[in-house]
Amino acid sequence: MSPNATLVSEAKNTWCPGCGNFAIQHAFRYVIEEFEKEGIPKEKFVLVSGIGCHAKIVDYFNLNSFYSLHGRTIPVATGIKMANPDLKVICFAGDGDLYAEGLDHLIHAAKRNIDITVICHNNRVYGLTTGQYTPTSPYGYQGRSTPNGIHEYPLNIIEMLLGSGASFVARAYSRNTPLLKRIIHEAICHPGFAHIDVLQICATFFNMTSLYDEQVYETSEANVSQFDMACRTGQQWNYSDPGPIPLGIFYKTIRPSLPEKRELQQTDRKKVIQDILTRYS
Amino acid sequence: MHPIVCTGGNIHYQIKHISHREAGTVAEFSVLIGGKAGDGISQAGQVIGSVFSSLGYHVYQYVDYPSLIRGGHNFCIIRAAESPVTAFRSGVDVIIAFDQQTADLHKGRLSDDGIIIFDTDRVKTEGLEISLGTLISKHQGIPIMGNTAMISALFRYLGVPWEMMEPVLQRKIPKSQEKNLEIARAAWDILSPSRELSIPGGAPKPFLSGNEWIGLGLLAGGLDAYVAYPMTPSSGILHFLASIADEAGIQVYHPESEIAVILMALGFSYAGKKAAVGTSGGGFCLMTEGLSLAGQAEIPIVIVVSQRTGPSTGLPTYTAQSDLLFIRHAGQGEFPRWIAAPATPEEALFLGAEAVRIAWKFQVPAFIVTDKSFSEGLFTGSSDLPDFPPHRVSAPAFPYHRYEDMPDGISPLLAPPHPGEVVKINSYTHDFKGITTEDSQITIAMVEKRKRKEQGLKEYTDQPQSVIIAGDEKAPVCVITWGSVRGQVTEIAKDNSFRVVSPLIIEPFPIKAFMAALEGVTKIIVVEESVAGQIDKILKEFGIVPDELLLRYDGRPSTIEELETRIRRVL
Numbered sequence: 043m044s045p046n047a048t049l050v051s052e053a054k055n056t057w058c059p060g061c062g063n064f065a066i067q068h069a070f071r072y073v074i075e076e077f078e079k080e081g082i083p084k085e086k087f088v089l090v091s092g093i094g095c096h097a098k099i100v101d102y103f104n105l106n107s108f109y110s111l112h113g114r115t116i117p118v119a120t121g122i123k124m125a126n127p128d129l130k131v132i133c134f135a136g137d138g139d140l141y142a143e144g145l146d147h148l149i150h151a152a153k154r155n156i157d158i159t160v161i162c163h164n165n166r167v168y169g170l171t172t173g174q175y176t177p178t179s180p181y182g183y184q185g186r187s188t189p190n191g192i193h194e195y196p197l198n199i200i201e202m203l204l205g206s207g208a209s210f211v212a213r214a215y216s217r218n219t220p221l222l223k224r225i226i227h228e229a230i231c232h233p234g235f236a237h238i239d240v241l242q243i244c245a246t247f248f249n250m251t252s253l254y255d256e257q258v259y260e261t262s263e264a265n266v267s268q269f270d271m272a273c274r275t276g277q278q279w280n281y282s283d284p285g286p287i288p289l290g291i292f293y294k295t296i297r298p299s300l301p302e303k304r305e306l307q308q309t310d311r312k313k314v315i316q317d318i319l320t321r322y323s
Numbered sequence: 324m325h326p327i328v329c330t331g332g333n334i335h336y337q338i339k340h341i342s343h344r345e346a347g348t349v350a351e352f353s354v355l356i357g358g359k360a361g362d363g364i365s366q367a368g369q370v371i372g373s374v375f376s377s378l379g380y381h382v383y384q385y386v387d388y389p390s391l392i393r394g395g396h397n398f399c400i401i402r403a404a405e406s407p408v409t410a411f412r413s414g415v416d417v418i419i420a421f422d423q424q425t426a427d428l429h430k431g432r433l434s435d436d437g438i439i440i441f442d443t444d445r446v447k448t449e450g451l452e453i454s455l456g457t458l459i460s461k462h463q464g465i466p467i468m469g470n471t472a473m474i475s476a477l478f479r480y481l482g483v484p485w486e487m488m489e490p491v492l493q494r495k496i497p498k499s500q501e502k503n504l505e506i507a508r509a510a511w512d513i514l515s516p517s518r519e520l521s522i523p524g525g526a527p528k529p530f531l532s533g534n535e536w537i538g539l540g541l542l543a544g545g546l547d548a549y550v551a552y553p554m555t556p557s558s559g560i561l562h563f564l565a566s567i568a569d570e571a572g573i574q575v576y577h578p579e580s581e582i583a584v585i586l587m588a589l590g591f592s593y594a595g596k597k598a599a600v601g602t603s604g605g606g607f608c609l610m611t612e613g614l615s616l617a618g619q620a621e622i623p624i625v626i627v628v629s630q631r632t633g634p635s636t637g638l639p640t641y642t643a644q645s646d647l648l649f650i651r652h653a654g655q656g657e658f659p660r661w662i663a664a665p666a667t668p669e670e671a672l673f674l675g676a677e678a679v680r681i682a683w684k685f686q687v688p689a690f691i692v693t694d695k696s697f698s699e700g701l702f703t704g705s706s707d708l709p710d711f712p713p714h715r716v717s718a719p720a721f722p723y724h725r726y727e728d729m730p731d732g733i734s735p736l737l738a739p740p741h742p743g744e745v746v747k748i749n750s751y752t753h754d755f756k757g758i759t760t761e762d763s764q765i766t767i768a769m770v771e772k773r774k775r776k777e778q779g780l781k782e783y784t785d786q787p788q789s790v791i792i793a794g795d796e797k798a799p800v801c802v803i804t805w806g807s808v809r810g811q812v813t814e815i816a817k818d819n820s821f822r823v824v825s826p827l828i829i830e831p832f833p834i835k836a837f838m839a840a841l842e843g844v845t846k847i848i849v850v851e852e853s854v855a856g857q858i859d860k861i862l863k864e865f866g867i868v869p870d871e872l873l874l875r876y877d878g879r880p881s882t883i884e885e886l887e888t889r890i891r892r893v894l
Contacts, residue, residue, distance in 0.1 A: 323377075
């Protein structure tokens with residue numbers, strides 16, 4: 043039991059037993075406690091969630107939160123961060139949520155390098171709507187909307203993020219919590235857009251535990267600032283075929299980010315308007 | 324006077340135009356300037372309007388252009404008068420023609436003693452000739468400087484002293500100023516004065532577009548951030564606020580889509596910044612999920628919707644009043660909202676500020692609904708600013724619960740970070756702390772909390788000042804209209820002895836004030852720019868049944884004469 047019980051809210055947890063969300067919740071709680079020890083108070087954090095099983099996580103934390111809409115974590119988080127750059131804004135999103143409904147926001151957030159952290163609970167299936175395919179479901183996946191199996195390959199989200207200009211790209215696995223904790227901590231500290239694709243299992247609709255346990259390995263982070271190396275690491279697994287699945291931080295670089303560090307002028311509004319009216323006379 | 328056709332199809336200018344001298348007792352003057360897109364017609368019109376304003380006139384400028392960047396036919400009508408103007412006439416006193424189309428299309432508008440000033444290099448017609456090519460090459464200028472020459476020619480023709488025009492040119496044409504003034508002077512010297520424009524005198528009035536007046540209103544209300552995606556005819560607000568963002572100390576951001584726009588704005592609002600968005604019908608369609616989120620989560624936001632001709636892409640650069648019912652009902656579920664519709668620059672300034680006040684006072688979406696005619700029209704307005712009192716925010720109790728159940732339904736706002744407190748916002752039905760619930764009793768409590776806010780908003784809104792009464796205020800015949808159309812209707816009301824009643828606030832509809840304004844009315848004529856009759860439907864909801872419905876749906880605003888003819892037929 044953590045000494046900081048106040049981080050957990052009174053809301054009743056309704057995730058399925060064995061759900062990968064528990065591990066993400068546990069890791070995140072650990073990271074927040076670490077930040078508190080480092081002197082960053084918990085009220086500086088704002089969690090933004092989409093809609094789906096993952097999103098319940100914001101109800102379970104006794105932290106500032108904005109439980110938003112399906113696919114829309116990123117624009118909400120962007121507005122919050124632009125409004126107050128002192129806040130640490132973390133998006134919790136699902137793969138259907140973020141990679142289908144809200145994909146355009148993800149690409150643009152990476153492009154503009156907004157200083158927020160995105161944690162995608164990627165279970166490669168819609169859980170809350172009962173088992174349909176998502177953009178990262180494997181080729182041939184049979185769900186209730188695609189009983190004959192899907193005839194499209196999944197989106198390699200790592201390649202897409204690198205191609206969009208993301209300055210921090212990582213993959214974690216819900217059953218490797220030490221790595222998950224470290225990556226979440228580093229992502230929040232990263233000054234720019236940080237994305238973590240967290241592979242997790244859906245205990246009810248898509249239980250990949252034994253396959254993932256066999257496939258995953260921790261990749262070297264020695265060349266983390268090299269873009270071409272990051273691309274090669276990202277291409278090792280296409281979210282469909284069997285084979286090794288690299289975990290870790292694939293890419294990390296520093297480039298100009300939003301919000302720009304500049305003070306907004308405090309103005310006498312009435313005088314500003316009067317000046318403009320005079321200018322337009 | 325011959326009748327004219329107003330609803331759809333081509334409008335035939337068969338009427339004998341009222342010239343500046345016949346137009347009642349008020350001295351007024353109208354100029355049409357036309358050419359190809361890319362000729363800088365609208366900007367030239369603004370300079371002409373500014374000169375009239377500096378002479379002491381009230382000015383209205385109508386801008387008509389197709390949806391393309393180069394070519395096509397653009398024109399502006401600048402109407403100057405000694406009393407406030409918010410509409411234009413069918414007739415004009417001067418046409419400035421940069422191309423043949425302008426002369427051919429519009430010469431029927433000329434008043435009996437009107438004249439066409441034209442570029443002999445591009446136009447064949449009769450009137451006041453000026454060869455822009457010769458003039459420009461003689462002074463080694465560039466083609467766009469032909470606009471300065473034409474403006475100068477206009478005021479020379481009108482007998483305005485050089486000393487009165489030159490300072491305006493200096494102020495309004497900062498680029499290559501010396502060369503522009505040289506060419507203006509050359510055009511001036513070629514011509515001689517033919518008329519004697521009366522000069523009312525007095526301080527020049529600010530001359531801005533409706534979009535800019537709305538933008539100033541938002542600033543006056545304490546706006547911190549404006550988020551928008553470009554869409555005609557609302558983009559003017561985005562451009563204007565972006566141009567003065569540093570000076571005013573606000574943030575202006577243009578993200579990837581209108582979906583992102585409204586959600587970013589809600590993020591700003593959550594973090595304690597007063598945010599507004601602006602769009603037109605198509606963009607607003609994309610915003611509706613965010614609107615409903617604002618309703619459920621009780622996040623204050625101001626939304627400006629400038630209507631254009633629909634459905635769908637419609638006529639992108641032409642006007643309409645056909646999105647009112649959509650805006651009034653948009654978003655899934657039921658939640659209170661506020662809708663205001665300005666028709667004058669002073670109303671835009673006041674309502675822009677009021678929208679911010681209402682949104683944050685009641686924690687509801689507050690709308691400014693306008694249209695292309697008002698957004699992109701230019702108006703002189705008052706430079707006297709009313710006082711905009713600061714917002715009083717009620718202090719929250721601790722421990723903080725975002726949705727604390729208050730008697731008036733309004734839970735105190737708190738922006739994160741606040742030491743030891745959490746601020747939880749939720750799109751699901753939620754409890755008082757903001758945590759998701761499906762409990763029946765809490766659901767009822769939350770629905771009723773929002774209902775109490777709506778009740779408070781109704782009481783706050785249903786005041787005499789929410790309804791405009793104009794024209795012959797005691798007349799038994801009443802014209803009901805809204806938004807920019809009120810500008811046209813008001814100008815003809817007195818001469819035709821009818822009353823004008825127009826809601827400034829449309830939602831919640833100020834029914835008590837409206838009924839009081841209708842006291843003694845025996846006949847109601849509704850005028851609006853839609854085929855369904857949208858304000859008509861709202862009136863009927865409240866048991867007000869109009870006798871006549873005058874609709875227009877070709878995207879063009881009515882001229883004063885067109886509307887007068889139609890109204891007289893049913894008076």
